[in-house]
Amino acid sequence: MRIGIIGAGRVAHHLARALSARHQIVQIYSRSLDKAAQLAQQVQASAIHSPAQFDATLDLVIIAVSDQSIAAVIEQVHPHLPEVLMVHTSGSTAMQLLQQVHARAGVFYPLQTFSLEREIDWSQTPVFIEAADEDDQAVLLQLANELSQRVYAYSSEQRLSLHLAAVFACNFSNYCYDIARQIVDVQQVDFSLLYPLMLETAQKATQADPKTMQTGPAMRGDQNILQMHQQLLADAQRLDLQAVYQLFSQQILERHQS
Amino acid sequence: MRIGIIGAGRVAHHLARALSARHQIVQIYSRSLDKAAQLAQQVQASAIHSPAQFDATLDLVIIAVSDQSIAAVIEQVHPHLPEVLMVHTSGSTAMQLLQQVHARAGVFYPLQTFSLEREIDWSQTPVFIEAADEDDQAVLLQLANELSQRVYAYSSEQRLSLHLAAVFACNFSNYCYDIARQIVDVQQVDFSLLYPLMLETAQKATQADPKTMQTGPAMRGDQNILQMHQQLLADAQRLDLQAVYQLFSQQILERHQS
Structure with missing residues (x-):
């Protein structure tokens, strides 16, 4: 196939490089030349x-x-x-917006x-395809199958839910790492001390329901520790992190008591 | 060494098994016989x-x-x-409580x-030791070094900060996975579709500052998507998850705009 790509960010880079193995990437169009x-x-x-320079x-x-x-x-x-x-x-964007x-x-x-990097x-990597036309769907299916062993035809609604779940599983878990890093940085403690814990937590969640893998003071209902941690964040004038700590602890507590 | 262990939970299990390779685990005491x-x-x-049955x-x-x-x-x-x-x-418990x-x-x-499991x-696995007595500290240091290549003498204050960071990096990131699972479960979508994303996110965060690795609609300041996702959670009557979504998105937005 002769393919054009619009955009030159992370997704464009990865897709262009992966698809160029079997197809011809003809043109790249981006606001930034x-x-x-x-x-x-x-x-x-x-x-x-x-x-206007696109090859029709x-x-x-x-x-x-x-x-x-x-x-x-x-x-x-x-x-x-x-x-x-x-x-x-x-x-999260419906196909309808294009169509x-x-x-x-x-x-x-x-x-x-x-x-x-x-x-x-x-x-x-799971790839989800959708097309307004049946023949086009077949084309996309074949293209996706060349890249991935996990290709699915999903509606825009199904994709939206999946993306919402991904925001929690990826963007928000990364923000938890970011907060952890900020906390150890203040103490000049090496963030790499937390690496085995972070990797083990992710690996565990891919082998059993994360609910059953939950650990920590909130899950145990340990009010003393919960209060000490919140005091520490209050003393450091990190009311933002205290808000996260409070909300998560409360929800974990409720989820594991009921 | 001749070692006694109090407790029969997860930490007790892992420590007893690991230490039994070189030492004699003599007695296990738990509320549950x-x-x-x-x-x-x-x-x-x-x-x-x-x-009273402990070997003195x-x-x-x-x-x-x-x-x-x-x-x-x-x-x-x-x-x-x-x-x-x-x-x-x-x-998070100070040595002073024992001492x-x-x-x-x-x-x-x-x-x-x-x-x-x-x-x-x-x-x-990093191991942090502390002792009231210098000779005892040497004993613990040796014991820890037999298990781990990453042993540190930390004060109770240093340990507390580290544990607080660990709550975010481990317990709270796992809760994010748990939420993601709840979202895909409603749609009867297979949670394993998110595994590559979860593992890649954790691995990335061990190779560069998680702040620089942040992705997602909040980081891009994409208000349309943020509103769609919150509407989806509101429609599903998950005000608890909406509260998490809102708090995290707002903090990520602020962190990446400043």
Whole structure:
């Protein structure tokens, strides 16, 4: 397939590199021509800085921009590529948002957290596809199957729930790590002391229901420790972290007493 | 060394099994004689059901009970073992709590989350020791070094901060997984779809500052998605989860805008 990519961020990088193994990435379009050029060079594509430069004979265009830019991008690009299959890569944006402007609309959503610095294992990364047209769905299914062993046809509603769950499992657990780091930094304690604990906690949760794996003072209902920890955060004038501590402890306590 | 253990929970199990490789676990004392007997059998020890049955010639007694029980246990056991080195295994309980009753007091705190079902890698598990007496400190240091490559002499204050950080990094990140599981369960979606994401998030946070690894709609300031997710939780009448979503999103937003 001859593929165009819109965006030059983390998702665009990872998808472009993975797809370039079997397909031709023809063009990269980004608001930042610099970023487009950087990515284009890695996958032997051309960087373009205007949607008018798009090759109208592309087989597929992947919109890998932030959710809030998808609507503007499709308005801008559609007139130049009216017949080309276009997909976005978002968990929470409905396909309808594309489809109301562009008939050959679809979704190609990889459920993973992407960083520029780290390679991911595509074969184990679940990919969720959706398409307005049946033939287009078959095309996306084949493309996804080349990358991943875990491909699913999901509706926009199903994808939204999954993305919401992912925000808790990924973005919010990472924020818990961020808080832990802030706490040890104040004491000039090495954050790496917590690594075995963080990895073991994640690994455990992939082998049994996280509810049954819950540990800690809130789960045990240990009021003394809960109060000491909150006092420590209050003394450090971290009312923000105290609010998190209080809310989580209360919810864990209730969940494990009932 | 000839060692006695008080408690028959997760920490007691893991410590007894690990220490039994080089030392003799002589006695296990627990409120539940059944549980004590189960553990005792695994490490060729005797289960006892009264502190009066303790062998007063033990070299070390490890108190591996919940924080809230430590004070009562030491009051009960001290008269029978007045000369024996006794340590607790708690992150947040000060050594002073033991020491005010029992002169030869210490702490042996492994920073890990223990489950009965899973083996842990002791060599990489940080162990924090403290002792009222210098010779006792040397004894604990040697014992800890046999188990782990990461042994530190920490004060009770340092340990408390570390444990507080661990609550966020472990107990609270696990609660985030638990919430994610509840969300996918409602949709009858397989929780294992989130495993690659959870493991990648934890692994990333052990390779770079979690602040720089933050992703998600709150970090991007994507108000549309934030509102959709909160609406979804409100529709599902999960005001508890909505409160978590709101608090975390607001804090992540503020942290990444400043």
